[in-house]
Amino acid sequence: MSGDAPYLTSRAGILLLAPLVILLLLFFVYPLLFTLWNSVYEGGLTVRAYEELFTSTLFYKVLRTTFVISFTATAVSLLLGYPVALHISRQPPGRRVIYLTLVMLPFWTSILVKSFALTVLLGYSGIINQMLGSISGGQLNIPMVFNRFGAIIGMINYLLPFMILSILGSLLAQDPNLARAAEVMGAGRFRIFRKVTLPLSMPGVMAGVIINFTLSIGMYITPALLGGRQDMMIANLIDFYTRQTLDWPVASAIAVVLLAISGILVAILGKVRGSQGTMGAAA
Amino acid sequence: MMDLMSQNTKGQSPAMTSPAPMRDTKEPAKMMIEVQNLTKQYSDFRALDHVSLSVRKGEFVTLLGPSGSGKSTLLNLISGMTAPTSGTITIDGTDATNMPTNKRGLGMVFQNYALMPHMTVFQNIAFPLQVRKISKEEIRRRVMDVLKLVQLEHVADRRPRALSGGQQQRISLARCIVYNPSIILMDEPLGALDKKLREDMQLEIKRLHAELGVTMLYVTHDQDEALTMSDRIVLMRNGRIEQQGSPAALYFEPETVFSADFIGSSNLFSGKLKTVDGSKALQIDGAALSVPQAQSASFADGSDAVLLVRPENVRVGGQGAASAEHNSIVATVKDTLVLGGVVRHFLTLKGGVEVIAQDLNQPGMALPSRGSEVQITWRNEDARLLPADPSFSKKQV
Numbered sequence: 001m002s003g004d005a006p007y008l009t010s011r012a013g014i015l016l017l018a019p020l021v022i023l024l025l026l027f028f029v030y031p032l033l034f035t036l037w038n039s040v041y042e043g044g045l046t047v048r049a050y051e052e053l054f055t056s057t058l059f060y061k062v063l064r065t066t067f068v069i070s071f072t073a074t075a076v077s078l079l080l081g082y083p084v085a086l087h088i089s090r091q092p093p094g095r096r097v098i099y100l101t102l103v104m105l106p107f108w109t110s111i112l113v114k115s116f117a118l119t120v121l122l123g124y125s126g127i128i129n130q131m132l133g134s135i136s137g138g139q140l141n142i143p144m145v146f147n148r149f150g151a152i153i154g155m156i157n158y159l160l161p162f163m164i165l166s167i168l169g170s171l172l173a174q175d176p177n178l179a180r181a182a183e184v185m186g187a188g189r190f191r192i193f194r195k196v197t198l199p200l201s202m203p204g205v206m207a208g209v210i211i212n213f214t215l216s217i218g219m220y221i222t223p224a225l226l227g228g229r230q231d232m233m234i235a236n237l238i239d240f241y242t243r244q245t246l247d248w249p250v251a252s253a254i255a256v257v258l259l260a261i262s263g264i265l266v267a268i269l270g271k272v273r274g275s276q277g278t279m280g281a282a283a
Numbered sequence: 284m285m286d287l288m289s290q291n292t293k294g295q296s297p298a299m300t301s302p303a304p305m306r307d308t309k310e311p312a313k314m315m316i317e318v319q320n321l322t323k324q325y326s327d328f329r330a331l332d333h334v335s336l337s338v339r340k341g342e343f344v345t346l347l348g349p350s351g352s353g354k355s356t357l358l359n360l361i362s363g364m365t366a367p368t369s370g371t372i373t374i375d376g377t378d379a380t381n382m383p384t385n386k387r388g389l390g391m392v393f394q395n396y397a398l399m400p401h402m403t404v405f406q407n408i409a410f411p412l413q414v415r416k417i418s419k420e421e422i423r424r425r426v427m428d429v430l431k432l433v434q435l436e437h438v439a440d441r442r443p444r445a446l447s448g449g450q451q452q453r454i455s456l457a458r459c460i461v462y463n464p465s466i467i468l469m470d471e472p473l474g475a476l477d478k479k480l481r482e483d484m485q486l487e488i489k490r491l492h493a494e495l496g497v498t499m500l501y502v503t504h505d506q507d508e509a510l511t512m513s514d515r516i517v518l519m520r521n522g523r524i525e526q527q528g529s530p531a532a533l534y535f536e537p538e539t540v541f542s543a544d545f546i547g548s549s550n551l552f553s554g555k556l557k558t559v560d561g562s563k564a565l566q567i568d569g570a571a572l573s574v575p576q577a578q579s580a581s582f583a584d585g586s587d588a589v590l591l592v593r594p595e596n597v598r599v600g601g602q603g604a605a606s607a608e609h610n611s612i613v614a615t616v617k618d619t620l621v622l623g624g625v626v627r628h629f630l631t632l633k634g635g636v637e638v639i640a641q642d643l644n645q646p647g648m649a650l651p652s653r654g655s656e657v658q659i660t661w662r663n664e665d666a667r668l669l670p671a672d673p674s675f676s677k678k679q680v
Contacts, residue, residue, distance in 0.1 A: 180364055181397035183384045185411035185462070195410070199401045 032259075039252035049249035053257070059237070066233045069148065069223065070216030073155040077212050078205065080156070081163035085204075086197075088164070089171035100168075107161040115225040118154050119145050151227030155219055162215065163208040170204025171197070210269045214262045234258050313340040314373070315466050315498040316361060321370035323356050323522075330356040332522040333370070340465075343492050343499045347509040348519035349545070354502045357519070358468055361500065363387050375465060390464035390497075394471040396455045398443035404430075404454050405439040411462040429461040432491070449480045453487070460495060469501045473508065485511050506546050510534065518542055540672040543591040550597065550638050552590040553671060556582050565590050565668075569634020572610050578668040587671035596665035597640035599628050600657050611660045614638055616651045626650065630659060 039049050053059050088099045106114060121127050122144035132140040144150055174197065182192045220235035227233075232240075234254060241251035316338040323331040331353045338344045346354035359365040361372060363384035371380045379387055398407050405426055412422045430436045433453040443451050452472060459467055472488070473481045489512055492499055503509055509516045510530040517527040518541075526533060526542045537543035540551060554567035556579065563579040564571045565588060574590055582588055614630035617637075621644060628640040628651070640659060642648075651657050 175395065175397065177393050177395060177397040178399060180362075180384075181391065181393060182399075182410070183364075184362055184387075184389055184391040184468075185458075186385045186388070186414040187410075188385055191414065196399060200399075 035252045035255050039249055039256050042249050049247075049253035052250055053253050059254070062232050062234055062237045065231060066217050069151060069155070069227075069231065069233060070213055070219075073152050073159060073216050074209055074212040076152070077156050077159045077163045078209060081160050081208065082167055082205070084160075085164045085167035085171055088168055103161050103164050106157060111158055111221055112225075114157060115154055115222055118150070118157065118226060122150060122153065145226050147228040148231050151223040151231045154222040154226040155216060158219075158222060159212045159215060162211045166208035166211060167201060167204040170201045170207075174200050206269055210266055213265060213269075217262060218258065313376075314338065315340050315342075315375055316500065317373040318357070318361065319371045319373075321357070321360060321372065322368045323353075323360060323365065324368040329522050331360065331367075334522070334524055336517060336524065336527075338466075338498055338500060340498055341496050343489075343501065343512060343514045345501045345503060345509040345513040345516050346519055347503060347506060347516050347545075348525075349504060351521075352519040353522040354504075354519045355470060356522070358470055358500065358502050362389055362391055362468055388464055388466075390459035390462070390467040392452070392455050392459050392467065392469045392472045394474045396443070396448075396451045396475075398451055398455055398458070400442065400444055403440050403442055404435070404446070407443065407454060408458045408461050411458065415462060425461055429457045432460070433457045433487070448476050449484060452476065452484060456488070456491065460491065460497070463495075464497070466498045466500065469499065471503055472501075473503075473505075481508070488512065510546070516546075518545060537591065537667065537669070540589050540591075540669050540675050543589075543667070543669060544675070548594055548639065548641075550592045550594060552592070552636065554588065554590075556584060556586050556588050558584050567634065568632075568636050570612060570632055570636070572612070573606075573663060574668050575663045575666055582668065582670070589669045589671055591667040591669055592661050592665065594627065594639040594641035596661050597638060598660045599630075599640045599642065599651065608663055609660055610663065610666075611658060613656055614659045616653055616655050616657055618653060619650050621650075630657070 040046065042048060084103070088096055088103070091099060119126065123129070124141065124143070124145075126144070128144070129141050132142065144153070178196055178200070179192050182196050187195070217233070218235055219233060220239065223231050223233045224236055224239075235258075238251045238254050238258075241247045241254065314337050316336070318334060318336045321331055321334045322329070334353070334357060336344075336357070346357060348354045356365065360367050361374070363379070363382060367380065371378060373379060374382075374387055374389070398404075399410065402410070408426045408429060409422050412425060417425075427436065427439070430439055433456060435450060435453055435457070438446060438450065438454075443454060446454065452475075455472075469488075473484050476484060485508060488499075488501075491497075501509075501512065510533075513530055515527060516530055516533050518525045518533060520541055526538050528536070533542060533546050537546065543549050544551060552565060552567050552572060554565040554572070556563050556574070557566050557571075558564075559571065562576055563574055563582065563584070565574050572590055574588075579588075612632060614632050616628060617631055618629040620627045620629075624644055626642045626644050626648065628642070630638045630640060632638060638659065
C-alpha cells in the first residue's frame, strides 16, 4: 500500500529530514572534511604528513598494537558474549528482562568511572590481589592493570554489551520451531546448535564483531588509563600529536588512516555478513 | 465403509473395523500411540485434563477443536516438546513419557513449515538422514526419490524462501517422510495456505497417507479438513475429549450440543420436554416440536433438552400435517441465499426461533419471496435429541 501511494509528499519528507541532515552536516561531515583538509594543507597542498607517518616506526608499532589489542578484545568478547546471549535467549521473557538489565548496567555507566573502578578491583593493592595475597601469605600478586591485560579487560568490559545485544537479537529472531523440527527429526543438542542455531545467528555475530572491532580500534580512555606504556593505541597517538608535538597535520593524517581502515574492515565484514544475512536475517 | 467406521465408536474391537491398509496382517490392531490420563497443568490453567487416546497403526486421526481446547498441547506432549504433569505416553509399545524428543522417532509437520532458511531444499531434506548417519549416495538417492514423490524435483537447489507456501509445505512433508517415521504429527499444516491450495494439499496428504501406510496424528481447527481427511476425529473442548468417532459418526450422531454445533451447520432448538398424549414433545418458544421417541426415552419428563436438525434435512414448502414421524410447522422467510450448488433459506418460527434450511439448487427452482409464510418439515429420524448444556451458548448465525 505504501509502495504505490506514499503517505508523505517528497517536500514533507525533505522538511522532516532537514534537522537531522543539518545536524550531521554541521557536526559530522564538516569536522570530517576539516580533518581531511588539515591532513593535506599546510599553507599549500602537501602529503608531508602522510610521508612522515608512513616512514615512522612509531606509527607502525602503534598500528600493530592497536590491531592486536582490538582483535584480542573482540575475540574474547565474542567467546564470552555468545554463551551469555544464548543463555538469555532461552529464558522466559520475565527473567530475560532482568538478565538484560544486568548486561546493560555497565553500558549505562561512564567509561571513565568503569576504568577507575577496574583499577580498584584489579590494582596492585586491589581487591583481587589482596585476596590472593591473604591466601598465599603475601607471595602472590598478579599485575593486572597498567599493562596490556588491563587494557583488554577494560575494553571487554565496555564491548561486551554490544556483542551480547547483537547476538541476542539474531538468536531471538530465530523461529523456535526450527530447533524443534530438528529435534523431532532426531538431532541432538550439539548438532542443533552447530547446524541450525549457530549458522542462523551469524548475522548477529558479524554485526557484533564489526561493532566491537571498530569501537576497539578507536578506543582512547581505557587503554590510556588501564594500559601500560607499551599499549599506546592509535587514538592515543593522535592525542600525542595533537597535544604534545602540536603537529595537527600528522594527527589529522592518522585520523584519516584510522577512518579508512575502519571503513575497509566494515566493508569486508559486511560482505561476509551480507552472504549470511540473506540466509537467516529474517528467519 | 461409512457403516463400518461408525460402528467403531460403539465399542467394537478396533481390529475388526480397522480402515487403514495394513502391511503387517499378523498385528492388525497394533497401537502406535497410547496416551493415558494425560494432564498438563500450567500455573493457572489446565491445558489438558486426564485425556486417554489410542491411535492404531496406519490410522489417520485428527484432533479437532477450537483454540485453547488442548489439541496442540496434546500433540506437543506426544512429540516430547512439553512434559506432562501426570499420565503416560506410549509410542510403538515403548513408554515414552519421559523420553527426549529426538529419541521418539517421530515425524512432524509444522504450520509455518519450519524449513531451515540457511539450507537448500536438498540440504533440508537430507538433514534427518545425516542425523541417521546414512551414506552420501544413499542420501542423494532418497532425497531425489522423495522430491519426485511430492513432484518438486526441480527445486532441489533452491532455498525454501524462494518457494511458494504450498511448495514449502510439500518440502516439509518430504523432509518428514524421507526417513520413514512410523508416526507423523501434523500441527495445522495447512493453516497458512489459501483455500484452493489447502484442498489440493488435503488430497496430497491423503494420498501420501494411503501410499505410505503411516500413522498420522493431525491437528486442525477446521472441521471441513477433519471431515475430509480423517479415519477418526477426536473432538476436543476445554482440555478434554468431547467425542470421538468416524467423520460420519460425528456428523450424524453427535452426542453433545457442542459436537453438534462444532461440526457441520445445525439448527439447535432448546426447550423443555413434556409428555403430550403419551409421547414426548419439545416445548420451545411459541411451538411444540415432536421428537424422535426412541431417543427421548432416556430423558425425564420436564428436563431441558436440545433438538438438532441439520439444515439439509429441513424441507421448505413441504405438505402434510405434523405426525409422530414428521414435524411440520409454519415459518416466515427472512432471506434466501443462492450459494452456487445449494440454496439456503433463513426462516423464523412464530415464537422468534430461527431456522436454517438448505436445498440443492436446481434450474428453474421457485424461490420463496422474502416475508412470505411457508410450511417447513423434517423427519424425526433425521433429528437428534441431545441433553441441554448450560455451559454452551450457541454462536449467532
